[in-house]
Amino acid sequence: MLLCRVSAVSQTLSRWGRRSHWGGGLLHRALSFSSSRCQAVSPGEGSPQPAETGSPQGLYRDTVLLPRTDFPMKLTGQKLLNRELQIQQECGFADLYSWQRERKAKKEFCLHDGPPYANGDPHVGHALNKILKDIRNRFEMLRGRQVHYIPGWDCHGLPIELKALGELGTSGLGPLEIRQKAREFAEGAIARQKAAFQRWGVMADWDQCYYTYDGVYEAAQLKVFQEMHSKGFIYQDYKPVFWSPSTRTALAEAELEYNPVHVSRSIYTTFPLSTLPPEIASEGLESVSVLVWTTQPWTIPANQAVCYMPNAKYSVVKRADTSQLLLVASECSASVAALLETELESVGTFTGSQLEGGICKHPTIPDKEVPLLPANHVTMAKGTGLVHTAPAHGMDDYSVASQFKLSVECMVDEDGKFTELAGPELQHLAVMTEGTDKVITMLKECGSLVKEEQCVHSYPYDWRTKQPVVIRPSKQWFINTASLKDKAKEALQKVRVLPESARGSLLSMLDRRTYWCISRQRSWGVPIPVFYHRETGEPLINKHTVTHIAQLFKEKGSDCWWELPVEDLLPSEVLKKSKAGPVTDYVRGEDVLDIWFDSGASWAAVLEESDSRADVYVEGKDQIGGWFQSSLLTSVAVRNKAPYKALVVHGFAVTEKGDKMSKSLGNVVDPDQVINGGEDPSLPAYGADVLRWWVAESNVFSEVQIGPTALNSARDSIIKLRNTLKFLLGNLQGFDPRVQAVDPKEMHYIDQYMLHLLREYSIKVTDAYTEFDAGRAIRVLQGFIARELSSFYFSIIKDRLYCDPEDSLGRRSCQTVLEEILDGVTRSIAPILPHLAEEVYLHAPGHGEGETLFKSGWIKSSSVWRRPGLEEAVEGACAIRDSFLSSIPGKNAAQYDLNIAVEPGLLFELMESLQEHPSSTSSQLAELMMVARVNMCSVLPRDLPSDALLSSGSFLINLEGGVIREDSAYKIAAVPTSAVRCPRCRRYTADSADCLCPRCQSTVSQAH
Known part of the structure; x- marks a missing residue:
């Protein structure tokens, strides 16, 4: 027998390797032709259950081993919800994380949880993020790794402070009162979010979470602050920052959102040249005015210079209508x-560098003169090529001021109104509204306004209040990200990014950020541990002062910054080490840290027990400029390495139409309603597993759509999956794999082949989870069920399962494989559908009471299941079946005898391994072909009946990596069988209609 020969082959080239998927393979093509028996999937369909008790078939009803299980195919409404909660309770969902932390494991897997903001109810964005993380954590835990996952919350910041104060409707509260109200508000939001995360089945120790308002966390954060300060990365400076008049605080870039349809009153205005550049003066030109363009007219009073591009060309042009001379690019x-x-007639052309030495008159401030200066930020994309420069109100403008020692006086207060420095006409006017009106009027009155028009452009807004911000200078604390940028980029090169396309965004965000303003003028946050000298205003901050404050925060929480007297915050021993004067010389600072610094330092507070680098951070794409970046910058500054080995960047949850969800539009999908249903009948209770399937099935690297269509599809997919699981459980009734399992070597070849396919399935699904691609895991699962199981294996084995003797080798062989399939499929869906997986496990045979799936490991595939030659034998038979089924379209294969002619050689020996005798109704080959009888021969008989259906083909055998290759031809003749249908098994193998076939006769007689 060849199979015995080839079993010694060390390695056989898999036929799967020669094609990308089943669709192009012989086996799939063979199965694409249906017969009445090939369609049977559900427990009763196609089975030999009789229609009438009095019929001949009815006599044998009780001798047929039909599937039996109390596992429900469908759960809906309150029954579904009750069952999920019951599963969580019975299977110890709440204790699973602690259990796996205590067990011994060779490797740890650390997924560091980015803290959701504690300012509202749970939403589908939370569901997408938390479930995505949980799928990976559960997979890693099943694989035997010790999972490190500590959920956390971002608890400080202005939105919480504003909401807390807004709910109270009070003002004039002190810092401690504000902090108390904000803390209570955050605690309420955390409790609601935490309860939702637990209901979704997220695995964690929910009693051991991290909170950015916790004293221990704050102390770890101050340690990061101190180390960065001592290395010179943190400094105080007076420079322009994004300032929100609506919330009276400085903002970082990550706290801005850009309104693409902001409307500004843009103007073209002239600055008359009082001193001509020498090159222009030598041309004899007089009364030349520089023409500038700006979208922020309110900044004109703060002008300190007009900038030009040194290597660009500039022209003095003469207006045809007024003869005015203008300087433009x-x-x-x-x-x-x-x-x-x-x-415009050109009367002289110059290079930018020839404009040096020119001085302009300020249009609205008499006697003020401003220079023409070179600057590389000038562009020709829009405007005149000459840029009005107000160092107090522009980042690039400030760079010019630093280079040329220009004044950076601020004329705008914290409310966004002009101060007395702007003059009596402008003082107290809001710069973005009436202040702009007044400046434009002043320009008109002095004859400098050339043109006004509306400009629609992108403009930064405060992401909390949705109001425009201004750029104004103030004394703030900064991180010098310019000096960290190169190190951060280098560290990022060692990080795996999924999808890879997000890497470019991460790098460009770093490029754009030259400094990071980390001070905020609010109460609800971690105080910046700095003291100021009463007279000089000089800050006192060093490792001694910060270390002492950090210890106080650790013991008492950061409220002590306001509760304790300065003498306790700055004791004599600390003053002595700091070489500072008496404590009475100092006052405590009033600013708090940016919440992005709070959360960005989480690696220092949460990852101590692990490798200090997380295996992965998983967050939405908004964190590219937020937590991903703040975590990277703080970690690189302190430790010269990224805090993560990999980043997974997912999209946002949107409506089914692709729209952003908005309460005002009424299109928000509430995850609580998804699970528990709503009052409206159109909002059924889907349960947590449907929500989890939606997450898993989605392409999370793009925008993720959710709505009735997606949820109904997820529910239907789970019902189909339950149907398959019910079929498996039903056919395993009474089977105990611990004592009744058949050794793979003794199994039918088709059963061994299914173990081989199960092993391949387990490899593919494991790879998918490893790549954070739960969607691919689902597609692999559905393909395996639809093709390998429902259309192929289940159809073939039903006769053996239902009609062979209960304890026969063939039936036990089949049940052994079904149990392995059930176990493998159940484990493979467990990360996505933990409730369903545990429910199946409660019904499945082979384990003791009280055992749970999640404590018993990942898919247990064996290398023994990969047998050289076995694949070729079964696929060779399937190639023949392909030809046979294509010759009888629409007809029942069970009504034919099949003659197979193969010349002596490898293919013949392979077929012989599936059928030892030349003619058989019960061979493995007959079972696989699903025909009445198979006759094997070297040539077709000459006396074939006239209604015989002939076909032919060939099959390429490829063994030992190509060492053994043989393209074997075969011919087949399908002949309508002369046998009649057995009243028990319904196969055409009986001699007469009222007589059982030999197999059924033997089975029934043994039973009696």
């Missing part, structure tokens, strides 16, 4: 002419 003159609706 040469390449902008055409667009300016169109704007002014007049011709």
Whole structure:
């Protein structure tokens, strides 16, 4: 027998390796032709259960081993919800995380939880994020790793402070009162979110979470602050920052959102040249005005210079309508002419560098002069190529001021109104509204306004209040990200990013961020541990002061910054080490740290027990400029390495139409309603597993749509899966794999082949989870069930399962494989559907009472299941079946005898391994072909009946990596069988209609 020969082959080239999927394979094509027996999937369909008790078949009803199980195919409504909660209770969901932390494991898997913001109810964005993380954690735990996952919450910050104060409707509260109210608000939001996460089946020790308002956390954060300060990365400076008048605090770039349709009153205005650049003066030109353009007219009073591009071309042009001489960039003159609706005649052309030495009169401030200065940030994309420069109100402008020692006086207060420095006409006017109106009026009155128009452009807004921000200078604390940028980029190169396309966004965000303002003028946050000298205003901050404050925070929490007297915050021993004067010389600072610094330091507070680098951070794409970046910068500054080995960046949850969810639009999908249903009948109770399936099945690397269509599809997919699981459980009734399992070597070859396919399935599904691709795991699962199980194996084995003797080798062989399939499929869905997986495990045979799936490991595939030659034998038979089924379209294969002619050789020996005798109704080959009888021969008989259906084909055998290759031809003749249908098994193998076939006769007689 060849199979015995080839079993010694060390390695056989898998036929799967020669194609990308089943669809192109012989086996799939063979199965794509249906017969009445091939369609049977559910427990009763196609089985030999009789229709009438008095019929011949009814006599044998009780001798047929039909599937039996109390596992429900469908659970809906309150029954479904009750069952999920019961599973959570019975199977110890609450204790699972602690259990796996206590067991011995060779490797740890650390997924560091990015803290959700504690300012509202749980939403589908939370569900997407938390379930995605939980799927990976459960997979790693099943694989035997010790999972490190500590959920956390971001608890400080302005939104919580504003909501807490807004609910109270009070003002004038002191810092401690504000903090108390904000803390209570955050605690309420945390409790609601935590309860939801637990209901979704998220595995964690929910009594051991981290909170950014916890004293121990704050102390770890201050340690990071101190180390960064001592290395010179943190400094105080007076420079322009994004300032929110609506919340009266500085903002970081990550706290901005850009309104793409903001409307500004843009103006073109002139700055008359009081001193001509020497090159222009030598041309004899007089009364030349520099033309500038700005979208922020309110900044004109703060002008300190006009900038030009050194290597660009500039022209003095003459207006045809007024003869006014204007200086503009040469390449902008055409667009300016169109704007002014007049011709512009060039009367002199110069390079930018030839403008050096020019001095302009300020248009609205008499006697003030401003220089023409070179600057590389000038562009020709829009405007005149000459840029009005107000160092107090622009980042690039400030760079010019630093280089040329210009004044950076601020004329705008914390409410966004002009101060007395702007003059009596402007003082107290809001710069973005009436202040802008007044400046434009002043420009008109002095004859400098050339053109005004509306400009729709992208403008930064405070992401909390949705109000525009301004740029204004103030004394703030900063992180010098410019000095960290290169190190951060280098560290990022060693990090795996999924999807890889997100890496570019991470790098470009780092590039754009030259400094990070980390001080906030609020009460609800971690105080910046700095003291200021009463007279000089000089800050006192060093490792001694910060270490002492950190210890106080650890013991008492950061409220002590306001509760304790300065003498306790700054004791004599600390003053002595700091070489500072008496404590009475100092006052405590009033600023708090940016919450992005709070959360960005979480690695220092949470990852101490692990490798100090998480295996992965998993967050939405908004964290590219947020937590991903703040975590990277703080970690690189302190430890010269990233805090994560990999990043997974997922999209946002959107409506089924792809729209952003908004309460005002009424299109928000509430995860609580998804699980528990709503008052409206159109909102059924789907349960937690449907929500989890939705997450898993989605392409999380893009925007993730949710709505009735997606949820109904997820529910239907789970029902189909339950149907398959019910079939498996029903056919395992009374089977105990611990004592009745058949050794793979003794199994039918088709059963061994299924173990081989199960092993391949387990490898594919494991790879999918490893790649954070739960969607691929689902597709692999559904393909395996639809093709390998329902369309192929289940159809073939039903006769053996239902009609062979209960304890026969063939039936036990089959049940052994069904139990392995049930176990493998159940474990493979467990990370996604933990409730269903545990429910199946409660019904499944082979384990003791009280055992749970999640404590028993991952899919147990064996290398023994990969047998050389076995694959070729079964696939060779399937190739023949392909030809046979294609010759009888629409007809029942069970009504044919099949003659197979194969010349002596490898294929013949392979077929012989499936059928030892030349003719058989009960061989493995007959079972696989699902026909009445198979006759094996070297040539087809000459006396075939006229209604015989002939076909032929060939099958390429490829063994030992190509060492053994043989393209074997075969011919087949399908002949309508002369046998009649057995009243018990319904196969065409009986001699007469009222007589059992030999197999059934033997089975029934043994039973009696």
